[in-house]
Amino acid sequence: MAPDPWLSMYESTCHTAQEVAEKIQERNRCQRNGESATKLNVSIRSLLQNLKEKTERLKDLLLHSVSTRQITQLEGDRRQNLVDDLLTRHRHLQASFKNEGTEPDVIRSSLMAGGVRQGVVNPWLVEEPEETRGLGFHEIQQQQQRIIEEIIDDITNLVENTDNKLRNQTKRVMTVDRKSSSCATECQSPQSAETKDKKLWGKRPPARIEVPEYHHNKSKGKVTG
Numbered sequence: 001m002a003p004d005p006w007l008s009m010y011e012s013t014c015h016t017a018q019e020v021a022e023k024i025q026e027r028n029r030c031q032r033n034g035e036s037a038t039k040l041n042v043s044i045r046s047l048l049q050n051l052k053e054k055t056e057r058l059k060d061l062l063l064h065s066v067s068t069r070q071i072t073q074l075e076g077d078r079r080q081n082l083v084d085d086l087l088t089r090h091r092h093l094q095a096s097f098k099n100e101g102t103e104p105d106v107i108r109s110s111l112m113a114g115g116v117r118q119g120v121v122n123p124w125l126v127e128e129p130e131e132t133r134g135l136g137f138h139e140i141q142q143q144q145q146r147i148i149e150e151i152i153d154d155i156t157n158l159v160e161n162t163d164n165k166l167r168n169q170t171k172r173v174m175t176v177d178r179k180s181s182s183c184a185t186e187c188q189s190p191q192s193a194e195t196k197d198k199k200l201w202g203k204r205p206p207a208r209i210e211v212p213e214y215h216h217n218k219s220k221g222k223v224t225g
Contacts, residue, residue, distance in 0.1 A: 013054040
């Protein structure tokens with residue numbers, strides 16, 4: 001995969017900023033030793049102008065990349081921070097160059113920052129995860145969309161499973177409640193003897209059996225019916 005032109009220019013600009021800091025440090029040392037620093041001053045002016053032009057170019061390229069969506073907004077913000085840092089370093093180096101004979105902290109900071117950046121070809125790839133490394137803006141968008149869809153599917157399945165469990169539990173509760181109500185009604189409502197007889201003998205009660213009465217006739221000593 002071809003290197004990102006913006007990142008390559010950024011690395012070149014960082015090296016230019018470090019070179020300016022080293023030249024200013026060398027110029028200050030020559031002045032303290034009473035040596036001529038004319039050539040160094042000319043070189044520093046040229047490098048400062050080069051640093052300014054490169055930084056402005058980085059800013060323009062970044063604006064174009066963000067406006068055309070060649071990079072993500074997050075990456076655009078991070079690159080903007082790098083550009084702001086370069087602009088700040090340029091101002092400090094410019095002030096240090098005009099303030100001859102001094103060696104402020106910004107020179108040492110620039111030298112240290114340059115030393116840290118040496119050997120780092122692409123600072124974005126160092127922090128970028130394997131899943132998105134080398135992908136373009138649209139590819140990253142598609143990957144994010146797939147991840148979102150997978151999350152939505154998982155949530156949908158979870159909701160459906162929960163709904164099924166709730167429906168089953170509700171059915172069980174309603175069944176138990178129905179049986180409980182039926183039992184309570186039967187236990188609390190006393191049945192009449194007639195109702196019990198109907199259950200025993202059917203809908204109609206059993207026929208009554210007529211027993212004949214016998215009368216005793218004392219006068220004749222006979223029993224008559």
